[in-house]
Amino acid sequence: MRTLVIGCNHQSAPVEMRERLAFDDPAAARALRRFRELFPGTEAVLISTCNRVELYVACPVQGPPGIEELVGFIGEFHGIESAEFAEGLYSYEDVEAVRHLLRVVSSLDSMVLGESQILGQAKSAFELARSAGTVGKWLEALFQRAFGVAKDIRTKTAIATGRLSVGSTAVDLARQIFSRFDDKQVLMVGAGEMGELTLTHLLGTHPKRLLVTGRTDERAAALARRIAERHGVAAEAVPYAEWIDRLAEVDIVISSTGSREPILTAGQFAPIPARRKHRPLLLIDIAVPRDFDPAIAEHYSVFLYNIDDLQLVTELNLAHRREAIAQCHEIIEASVIEFVARQSRQDVGPLIAALQEHFREIGRSELERILPKLQTASPHDRELIEQMLHRVTRKLLHRPVQLLNDTSPNRPTRVYAETLRALFALEDSPWSRTCEGKQVQ
Amino acid sequence: MPGQLLTSVAGGGGYAIAAMAAYLHLRHRSRWVLLVLRVGVLLAIGAGGAYLARALQAHGAVQTFQNSFDAALTLATLIGLVGVGTHLSSSLRGLAGLLFIVAALVEFAALAGLGPPSGEITSRPWFVSHSLAFAVSGTFFAAGGAAGAAYLLVNWMLRRKRAFTLVGRVPPLEALERFGRWMPILGFPLFTYGILTGFCGVAHRTDLRASAWYVDPVFLLSIVAWVVYGYLCYCVMYRPQLRGRWAATLSTCGLGLIVLAFVVREFVSPMHQ
Numbered sequence: 001m002r003t004l005v006i007g008c009n010h011q012s013a014p015v016e017m018r019e020r021l022a023f024d025d026p027a028a029a030r031a032l033r034r035f036r037e038l039f040p041g042t043e044a045v046l047i048s049t050c051n052r053v054e055l056y057v058a059c060p061v062q063g064p065p066g067i068e069e070l071v072g073f074i075g076e077f078h079g080i081e082s083a084e085f086a087e088g089l090y091s092y093e094d095v096e097a098v099r100h101l102l103r104v105v106s107s108l109d110s111m112v113l114g115e116s117q118i119l120g121q122a123k124s125a126f127e128l129a130r131s132a133g134t135v136g137k138w139l140e141a142l143f144q145r146a147f148g149v150a151k152d153i154r155t156k157t158a159i160a161t162g163r164l165s166v167g168s169t170a171v172d173l174a175r176q177i178f179s180r181f182d183d184k185q186v187l188m189v190g191a192g193e194m195g196e197l198t199l200t201h202l203l204g205t206h207p208k209r210l211l212v213t214g215r216t217d218e219r220a221a222a223l224a225r226r227i228a229e230r231h232g233v234a235a236e237a238v239p240y241a242e243w244i245d246r247l248a249e250v251d252i253v254i255s256s257t258g259s260r261e262p263i264l265t266a267g268q269f270a271p272i273p274a275r276r277k278h279r280p281l282l283l284i285d286i287a288v289p290r291d292f293d294p295a296i297a298e299h300y301s302v303f304l305y306n307i308d309d310l311q312l313v314t315e316l317n318l319a320h321r322r323e324a325i326a327q328c329h330e331i332i333e334a335s336v337i338e339f340v341a342r343q344s345r346q347d348v349g350p351l352i353a354a355l356q357e358h359f360r361e362i363g364r365s366e367l368e369r370i371l372p373k374l375q376t377a378s379p380h381d382r383e384l385i386e387q388m389l390h391r392v393t394r395k396l397l398h399r400p401v402q403l404l405n406d407t408s409p410n411r412p413t414r415v416y417a418e419t420l421r422a423l424f425a426l427e428d429s430p431w432s433r434t435c436e437g438k439q440v441q
Numbered sequence: 442m443p444g445q446l447l448t449s450v451a452g453g454g455g456y457a458i459a460a461m462a463a464y465l466h467l468r469h470r471s472r473w474v475l476l477v478l479r480v481g482v483l484l485a486i487g488a489g490g491a492y493l494a495r496a497l498q499a500h501g502a503v504q505t506f507q508n509s510f511d512a513a514l515t516l517a518t519l520i521g522l523v524g525v526g527t528h529l530s531s532s533l534r535g536l537a538g539l540l541f542i543v544a545a546l547v548e549f550a551a552l553a554g555l556g557p558p559s560g561e562i563t564s565r566p567w568f569v570s571h572s573l574a575f576a577v578s579g580t581f582f583a584a585g586g587a588a589g590a591a592y593l594l595v596n597w598m599l600r601r602k603r604a605f606t607l608v609g610r611v612p613p614l615e616a617l618e619r620f621g622r623w624m625p626i627l628g629f630p631l632f633t634y635g636i637l638t639g640f641c642g643v644a645h646r647t648d649l650r651a652s653a654w655y656v657d658p659v660f661l662l663s664i665v666a667w668v669v670y671g672y673l674c675y676c677v678m679y680r681p682q683l684r685g686r687w688a689a690t691l692s693t694c695g696l697g698l699i700v701l702a703f704v705v706r707e708f709v710s711p712m713h714q
Contacts, residue, residue: 156471172609176599179532179616277681280614297600300686309602 001138001347002414003097006070006089007047007054010111013088020080023048025128031077032132038073039065043139045129047104049121051111056101058138060418067091094414095340098142102332105150107159114159114321119150141343149335156331158324162317166194166310167201169317170284173310174202174252177280177303181205184251188212188235189243189263191223192256194286194307199254203231211246213238215257244268248275252282255291266295273299284310344413348404351417354426359397363389445510446552448492452517453548455485456524456541463528463538467610478537482525485544489518506572513551513703515572519580520544527584532616539587543700550704568642574635579699581628582670586696588621592689618685621692622677629674636663662702669695 023031028046035044043058075082092100103109105122126143129135154160163169178184186207188199191214212235214220220237227235238246257263283304285292290306297304403416459481466474496505505511524540527533595611673691676683
């Protein structure tokens with residue numbers, strides 16, 4: 001069997017093309033059924049996400065489909081001329097295809113390095129293909145291995161550590177300061193888009209109370225209504241004149257106003273810590289220009305982060321993830337070699353047995369034909385003839401068997417295997433038989 | 442003697458391995474590191490617990506807890522158990538490494554007290570409470586001190602905006618502060634009791650010169666530590682402005698004094714050896 005992959009991703013094709021080539025679940029199921037009709041005996045898995053569309057195929061070495069047929073299949077399914085999208089496609093075969101899948105599910109090929117969604121999406125795509133009957137032993141083994149490698153990479157390397165968005169980083173910082181949120185109050189100042197995004201992440205911690213304020217009371221009330229509508233959380237509007245006083249109660253403040261001057265100076269803040277009994281206060285200042293005077297952070301109970309601080313954290317996290325790429329590649333390479341060697345062994349084992357049996361059978365039939373004619377031959381002579389035939393068979397097969405047993409990733413073992421099957425009309429392939437069996441089901 | 446040596450080496454080694462594994466676990470979440478941590482702790486606590494059980498059976502509580510080695514082993518085992526507790530707690534998980542370091546130090550320092558129990562003061566069974574009070578209060582102070590040190594580290598990390606890779610892997614400040622607040626409050630009365638029983642014990646000692654006790658370095662260090670912890674308890678209860686970083690610093694200093702007093706007790710103090 002050989003493995004092929006054809007597809008496009010955020011790097012190879014613009015979003016307009018990816019949209020046209022995308023498959024939702026029902027479309028993917030239909031496509032896989034159609035694929036099965038067109039290419040019986042071939043396995044297929046179709047992964048379609050917002051950033052990539054990829055068709056993984058396992059087929060006999062000599063048989064269809066080839067890359068062009070796969071391009072034609074995708075084009076025909078979507079009703080698009082192949083020439084319109086072929087330029088944005090990439091394709092890989094055999095070892096390269098295995099390596100590509102491992103990179104994809106480990107999110108090394110993702111737009112956001114180390115993100116976890118792709119693994120779940122690949123698993124769903126695999127299940128869909130299973131239920132469509134286009135997964136045989138070959139792709140089953142390949143995808144299960146890929147999922148295992150992805151899990152290994154996530155646990156053994158730093159590829160998934162840290163957050164990459166400002167909002168989730170702010171929540172991480174809040175979790176590092178506070179151990180519980182059901183007794184915490186959050187105040188949102190201003191209605192900036194980034195501030196609301198951060199609030200969305202923070203609402204996941206289920207704070208006790210949410211207060212909002214804007215530079216006019218109407219804006220504050222509108223913001224409270226909008227948050228209630230969008231997030232289903234009751235928010236209390238605080239008059240702008242009172243918000244500094246309310247700092248004595250709240251624990252987390254997110255600020256994203258459009259003010260040209262700081263809305264909270266060190267002087268205004270000075271009496272607040274004592275009124276708070278010096279409880280920790282987390283200030284997240286996402287506004288540019290900044291809303292909070294940096295001198296406020298000098299008080300030991302205040303943790304003040306501005307947009308640059310949060311972006312620095314996300315950049316550091318990204319750098320850590322990038323540092324882990326080399327380690328991920330090592331794991332992937334080792335897995336590719338191990339997988340290809342194992343599959344080759346499994347693929348050629350029955351072939352070698354069939355080949356040896358084929359030669360032995362020829363020897364046996366020749367013996368049966370010739371021995372009755374050798375009337376004068378003694379039992380010892382007959383035994384010598386049998387031994388000679390056995391030695392000849394063994395010597396003839398020595399080199400082919402040696403080549404078949406060489407499972408190094410760069411050896412054309414499968415080509416040899418298919419050639420031998422074709423030359424000697426051997427029917428041993430467990431993979432093709434399995435896939436046919438699945439289709440019958 | 443060989444049993445004590447073996448226990449101390451196994452316990453100290455186990456805690457040291459567990460402390461290293463705890464540190465590695467902070468940086469790289471791994472099943473194997475976690476396994477090593479748990480095996481190390483089990484080895485240490487198992488060795489200490491088994492030795493103490495045998496000593497209690499052979500010599501009784503009075504002689505066992507007055508023996509220098511056994512008392513140190515009791516302290517190390519208690520600290521190790523608190524370490525296990527913090528390791529199992531979801532909000533204090535990263536604290537265990539610091540406690541295992543303290544437990545390892547105590548186990549190794551216990552080597553200075555190798556030897557059979559002294560029969561000299563066994564005629565006063567109540568005196569066993571002196572050792573036990575110090576062991577239990579020492580455990581509370583060690584836990585509080587470790588929480589204080591961790592608080593300072595996390596606080597530094599958050600303020601300097603450094604080492605953010607550890608965010609989410611070390612305990613939150615609030616949990617550390619809460620834990621660090623209660624430990625001295627629980628340990629202080631016992632520590633006071635230990636000092637008072639120490640006075641009474643000295644009064645019954647006929648082998649010491651009447652003026653000897655107040656120049657004993659352990660006594661002096663204990664008094665300094667008592668003042669520090671007394672002030673810490675006062676701050677924690679009545680001075681909210683001195684909570685947080687200040688309390689953590691004081692708690693860490695207190696732990697330093699306790700460790701110093703322990704080392705002096707094992708190696709220097711003529712009255713306590």
